[in-house]
Amino acid sequence: MSTTFGVLVNNKEVSIARRVGGVDGATIHFTNELAEALPNDTPVIPLDNTAQGIFTIGDIRNHLAFGDENRDALDREIADLPNDYIKSIKVKPIIDETDYLTSSKANKEHLDKAIKEMGKGSDINPKALLSLGFEEVYQSPDMGEAGYIYYALNLYGIELLSTASDEGELKVVLGDDTEINELSKLQSLVTSLKLL
Numbered sequence: 001m002s003t004t005f006g007v008l009v010n011n012k013e014v015s016i017a018r019r020v021g022g023v024d025g026a027t028i029h030f031t032n033e034l035a036e037a038l039p040n041d042t043p044v045i046p047l048d049n050t051a052q053g054i055f056t057i058g059d060i061r062n063h064l065a066f067g068d069e070n071r072d073a074l075d076r077e078i079a080d081l082p083n084d085y086i087k088s089i090k091v092k093p094i095i096d097e098t099d100y101l102t103s104s105k106a107n108k109e110h111l112d113k114a115i116k117e118m119g120k121g122s123d124i125n126p127k128a129l130l131s132l133g134f135e136e137v138y139q140s141p142d143m144g145e146a147g148y149i150y151y152a153l154n155l156y157g158i159e160l161l162s163t164a165s166d167e168g169e170l171k172v173v174l175g176d177d178t179e180i181n182e183l184s185k186l187q188s189l190v191t192s193l194k195l196l
Contacts, residue, residue, distance in 0.1 A: 003049035004031075005060065007038070013047060017060050028054075028063045035060075043106045056104040123183045124170040126151065129162060132190045155193040160186075 005017040016035035019028040030036055040058030045051075054060060102108045130136065134151040141147040151162040151172075159175045172180045180186045 003052060003054075004047045005044040005054060006047045007035070007042060007044055013045065015047060016044065019052065019054065019063070026052075026063070028060055030060070041105050055110050056106045058104040059107060062103065124162070124172060124181070124186060125183075126170070128183050128186075129153075129170070129172075132187065133194075134160070134162070153190065155190070156196055158193060160190075 002021060003019045004015050005019065006013040006015045008014075014032065016032040016038075017028060017030050019026055035057065038057045040056060040061065042057040044054065044056060044060065046054075054063065102111060126136070129151040132153065134153045137150055137152050139148050139150060151170075153160040160172050160180075162170050162172050164170060169181070172186055174180070180189065
């Protein structure tokens with residue numbers, strides 16, 4: 001998969017780098033020598049594909065330093081060195097994926113935004129409710145209305161009932177009509193109540 005990256009200059013996209021992927025991994029190179037003078041936290045934009053983890057000039061430099069092709073070449077060079085020499089030198093540790101992805105401010109902001117977007121909408125589901133100790137209850141048809149299933153949990157007099165939101169997603173409602181739409185918050189509440 002290939003991607004051309006650019007920067008905005010006076011509201012105009014200027015191509016600065018190209019990433020080309022293949023069976024042996026991906027390589028990247030600057031296509032504009034002026035780009036090499038830009039600071040690491042300069043945001044870059046994918047012009048013809050997805051970002052593929054590259055959001056700043058620093059990400060491009062990191063890929064240049066630790067990309068698949070460069071890492072393989074370094075491994076071959078190290079393999080040719082005598083063992084006692086390898087043991088005597090200190091090699092810069094390879095950055096783990098999380099540190100790499102959050103190594104630049106723009107990258108971290110992009111990931112934080114994506115995480116917030118993932119949190120939108122309910123991730124509460126029947127299996128999760130049952131694992132928290134909720135009981136599945138069948139409400140029989142009543143006065144011409146169809147029957148339905150809901151989930152209930154009562155801890156220390158606090159009643160938690162599931163209901164469907166207008167969008168059809170499950171949510172949990174406390175006795176005072178407080179709504180919980182996120183599984184993580186519901187898990188925290190139930191765990192706290194169980195510790196009482």
